[in-house]
Amino acid sequence: MSSSSEIRPTAEPGTDTSWLRAVADDAALFDRSSSAERVADVLRRRITEGVLKPGTQLSEELLKEALQVSRNTLREAFRLLTHEGLLVHRMHRGVFVPDLTEDDLLDLYRLRRVLECDVVRALDGLDPDRLEPLREDVAAGEAAALAEDWISVGTANMRFHRHLVGLAGSTRMDEITGRLLAELRLLFHVIATPRALHEPYIARNRELLELLEAGEYTRAADELNAYLLDSQAALLAAFRARA
């Protein structure tokens, strides 16, 4: 702190504000109070896990008892999840886990292709260190695949794509992507065989990462586009073949 300090990253003592960024990131962790958000967290997990199946209604009366919160707080949690696309609100009827259609599937994938490919294409001059989260996600996916834990493979895949978009440094793209992937999860649960749906993409994630490490952003974008088209086709086929 004082001028006797041997290591001084900046010229003036006390003017180094680089640590502020890290602290500010941590702030979100304990700032996350609010009963409604905690309730939303619980429901979000249950919905993305597939415990709450598409079409089921979330009764205010029952959930109020189960979660021990006020109706108003519960309703606020509903609104949060509605905004994320994980619930739909029908006037005077209540909230329901949405039943996504083929059109939704195509819509979601179209947006994914547009956003993710654009992010990759504009990655020129990227600091290689920023690829570290992607490396971890790819490794986590491969490890989960070895353990044949296909739902962990799915979440690792999700995290990979979320981190990929995060490289753009656009808060709005991050938000949109979060919602897209959450909605996509709803579609995954109508599929019987998660393995066939996730396994092919762990190798392609590795491949994509290597292209990024090599700085081949144009090729990476093309590969990602093909990747997403294949994924869409596979999911669409599985969707049509469902019970």
Add this chain to the structure above:
Amino acid sequence: MSSSSEIRPTAEPGTDTSWLRAVADDAALFDRSSSAERVADVLRRRITEGVLKPGTQLSEELLKEALQVSRNTLREAFRLLTHEGLLVHRMHRGVFVPDLTEDDLLDLYRLRRVLECDVVRALDGLDPDRLEPLREDVAAGEAAALAEDWISVGTANMRFHRHLVGLAGSTRMDEITGRLLAELRLLFHVIATPRALHEPYIARNRELLELLEAGEYTRAADELNAYLLDSQAALLAAFRARA
């Protein structure tokens, strides 16, 4: 109704359900009740009009009196607008009209370029009738320019771009675009001279429309990209030169 009816569009009477689609679309119009949404409509207009300037706090107590609604309903309206990006919520401090930064400006325009240009590029095989709303918006913009009503020029421009994205038929893109344009409006209000900001683009809207009518989608996309880059640059310059 009976079999004596002379005009029968389908073979079997009573089996023609083509009109159902049109009626279903109308349903959304009167379903739009809910006090919170009406309150949100009022506040939304005031915010986008610039009456409520960036940085001002919306007190629950005062607005409760002014709008004659309960605090809970008011808070729900706040949440709706927060999700649209027209308000920001600071924990235990209240809601404020956001003060957008240069980073937000660049972020918004980047997303606009990505989405709008992709929409145009994928417009192959478009039914020309669907360009009608765009024609009306361009005409409205030109008329407002003649009357030197620059805020109407601005809204016509907004509608033009919203309808442009609407051609893609993607509910999610529509939603995202609605939010982007609403946020952009917040930025417009820090600018002193709306004329310089909107006038150059009414001719370019016409130009873009003509390219679309001619089916020159690739050229239209390129023109739109340049258009948005110019618009961004102009807005950025005005933003930096503000008081």
Add this chain to the structure above:
DNA sequence: AGGTAGAGATTGTTCAACAATCCTGCAAGA
């Protein structure tokens, strides 16, 4: 000047009650 404690104001959360709307089932009529 700088930091601290407390008052006052504002928001977060809960509860209870009533109004408005939807769904269900049943009965009356064509």
Add this chain to the structure above:
DNA sequence: TCTTGCAGGATTGTTGAACAATCTCTACCT
């Protein structure tokens, strides 16, 4: 048989009040 109209119960929409938690500001102390 099918449709239509009408209760009844159930659920959501909205309100008002109360209390807890947090922030802001002022006055005070060192």
